[in-house]
Amino acid sequence: MMTGKLINKVTNWWEDKLRSLLGRLTPERRVILIVIMLIIFSGLSIFMTFSSIYNLGKEKGEKMKVDHIERLQFELKKIQHKTDSLKLQKNFQYDKE
DSSP: OHHHHHHHHHHHHHHHHHHHHHHTSOHHHHHHHHHHHHHHHHHHHHHHHHHHHHTTTSSSSOOOOOOOOOOOHHHHHHHHTOSOTTOOOOOOOOOOO
16 A cells, blocks of 8 residues: 555655756757657667677576476376376385394
8 A cells, every 4th residue: 555655655755856857848850859768779789689689599598407307206107107197006105224
C-alpha cells in the first residue's frame, strides 16, 4: 500500500516537472528535442547490440560451460515398473551383522 502511494507521488512529481520544462518549448523545438533523443537512443541501442554480438566469443567474458543432462531417478523407476505403478518393491535391506 505504502509503496504504491510512493510510486504514484514520484510519478506525478516527475510528470509535473517534465510538463513544466517542456511546456515552455515551442513546438518546433519539441520536435527537434524528440528527434535528437531518438537519434541518441537509437545509436546507443545499435552500439550495445553490435558490441555484444562482437564480444560474444571473446576471452573477456566467462565461457559457457555445457553440462550433459542426467536422467532423473523417477524416470528410471518408471521404466523399470512399466506394468504396474503400485507394484510392491522387494528391495528390503536388512542390517547384516
